[in-house]
Amino acid sequence: MKKLIFMLVLLLGLLLAACSGDSGDSEESSDEGSTDTSSESSEEASSDEDTAVTYASTSDAVGLSPILTNDSVSSRVIEQMYETLFTRNLESGDIEPRLAESYETPDDKTWVISLKEDIQFHDGTPFNAEAVKYTFDTFLDPETAAPRASLLEPIESVEVQDEYTVVINTTEPYGAMLAALSHSNASIVSPEANEGQNLNEEPVGTGPYKFVEWAKGDQIVLEKNEDYWQGEPEIDQATFKVVPSVSTAISMMETGEVDFIDGVTAEHLTRLESNDSIEVVTKEGTPVYYFGFNHEKEPMNEFDFRKALSHAIDRDAYVETLDGLGVRSNSIIGPKVFGYDESAEELGFNYDPEQAQQIIEENGYDEIELNLLVANRDLFLNMSEIVQAQLSEVGLNVNIEMIEWGTFLDMTAEGDFDLTFLSWSNTTADGSELLYPNLHTDNIGSSNRMQYSNEEVDELVEASRTTTDQNERAEYLQQANEIVVEDVAWAPMHHGVVAAGVHESIEGFEMDPTGRWELYQFSKN
Template identity: 60%
Template structure:
């Protein structure tokens, strides 16, 4: 029997994508522009509104930025090592390889005053697994066969077979525990209720989301009193607001704007290698995108290095699906990529009758995806394809892509667990077609390798299975990897205490303002 006991408080830091914090009502101009003047307030500018505020019902980084402050998970990732550590959990034991007995911290309440306990954990996980609810990240708990309440503060998870990434999965933002009462009696996708350091105040869709400090938080309350997520669709406007002090931080800085942000006198910019992967995905259920020769032609015709070179150092060129910062990465995988070769692409197109093939690149109206679309449109036109671009706002884009109503699209995956199994399984395993497998890729050999990577508790064996699965998927080419991302953020220098890990997640709990 393996038993691990955790003692003391564990800092709620990070887990999935994006940024940092700022403050100070003065920008480089040295004057206030009527923004957030009080040190106890902080405003973040986001170019897209949240799709929803329920961890069960959403699966995008924009929404996670909000839910991560309101809800909490049983475990959380150490921001430096990315190893799971307890948060709402007190300890766990594994009496056998298919059983996880998790002791919970006592005396914690949800924001609505109801108790956090084993029943709440069971309810949340049952909802995630309920096919009628169709949780987009149900895959996190797919190996879990049963969820039992042993006593008020002990929950027992039994799996069908060993589940190597269990603690990583339980650290994921979409595995956060919700108030059963709030979920049954209201709509937590509009009015979230968790145990976290901030409480939901209001959501004016398309304009802003406001959170306030949880005065009854089970740890010391946060220093920040009010958090505002301000929807600012134009990046240039968001940067101007950062400069004047109307907002205190932004993240995911588009490369075209990086120089401008770095020139603002009272703003710090941070860049570090992250776990995010961005890709061009094919709809494998439509012709000719379900034909390997067509996908190979596209892959040979795209020059990712030309794209990455325009990112001003905030992207990494590596065509492996599993990136360098993700568990399971093996440098040898890069040799399996279809390297840029426009002449070979043209040859395949001519030999297979694809010349002049009309294709539509589907993109969210976010700067990073739009840049990818424009560059790929130009490159694919040069090899003989007839290419157009269709754009859509973020929430509608996600719904449309999930339904498979597209031909080729641009997407990204933050890799919030930093585990290759939880990259390949949700995104490319056939179990998740119609959910998080947007490309609708199905390969039984690949599925088997990914399943083996999840069911082994031998980490070296897991790495080998992940490498094999990665290489197989690269050869099948349901994706063309565009880049592996850098975590970027810009914040006012008066902000202290915000930590961002390679997955891009950030917590406002430890943040202070001078």
């Protein structure tokens, strides 16, 4: 439609020029997002095209509803269209109001949140307290089966005090409330749109970008929200392109077809750094990448088996292959996440192949054929090849099964695997929101894909969530972390250094330690 309008305007301009020798008038966006009148020219038309950017991802989104998804690929798109009550500042990491104006806590189980006024959803309906209540009620409704419902699980009720004031009541004090309300899965949706259409395929938020189309397996296209409450974005259109091969995506960057990629891995780092037109942006981050065990299956539910595998993996050698894009750690809670304590580095089981082989032979694990389920993402594939070889050296028979990202998420949620590799981006940078969704018994069958259950861990994690004293929270998290490390709930492979390759034409690209970025900050020269 935009192309058709442009061609009509251009044709009109040519006709007027033929009659009078003057060019026609058109609207041009200024830096502040307002409009003024200036003459149309072919140079300006070229400039308009330059405000389109393309991002390449190796996987397609699973869905586009913040309520119904729980994966980083989907979140990258969702975060451009939807907004949360609070947000984590990309530079400082501090949590700040976004759709919220301010908040107060009259007691430790009550949150009174004042909302910003005069904001509309993309469908023209108002953002207000009713929309917040509707979103959270829907999110927490068991019939919705939101995969990340644990994020707001402590909420008992949401009340509308007036049009722009919402009151959240919790069953217990919730120390991670602001972090939870800054998570993309807690984004506010349009009630009218959610009732009238499938937001997983036709999203409607309040954010700086609006949904245009989704050609599944190929691309998702967004356009700027000209009425965005913080001012019109500088980038007119954004395409999220599915490019299964990172090498191909880099080639597309070199030819100008792609403007930026993230999730850069070590094998492509030298190529990116050698290109003067591409900047590599890195930051020590919050993601944790781990070797996971299905605790509902034998022998993965046996401590000796997990201990043997932990001894069999040379994680020092593996981290060296990351070329600076990973941090070696024995801890499940990472150095950039609240609740980390360096004492955890002394725990766990370091590389000892002789000990691993002895345990394997004594227990007959070498007579078992194991399935290693791997998503088709470069980093996981790299892990699988290295670890499969190391496990083979100690006598284990491990077969790799590689599958597409969305199918992988379904299979791991259903427990249809023996071993796998996964990551958790830790968008909240809070240890409670790492351990609770991933390792608490309540979340088996949803976000606890490894189906791990430990009563003592459950109690400590619950305690870390039900106090607002941050020192107490840190102590509970440290204790829980020590248990899951020594129990080999996971075998941490590394903690992430988030990295992106950005074409020199892009300005304003920033990442926080979670790897999050915002198109709204971008411009293109």
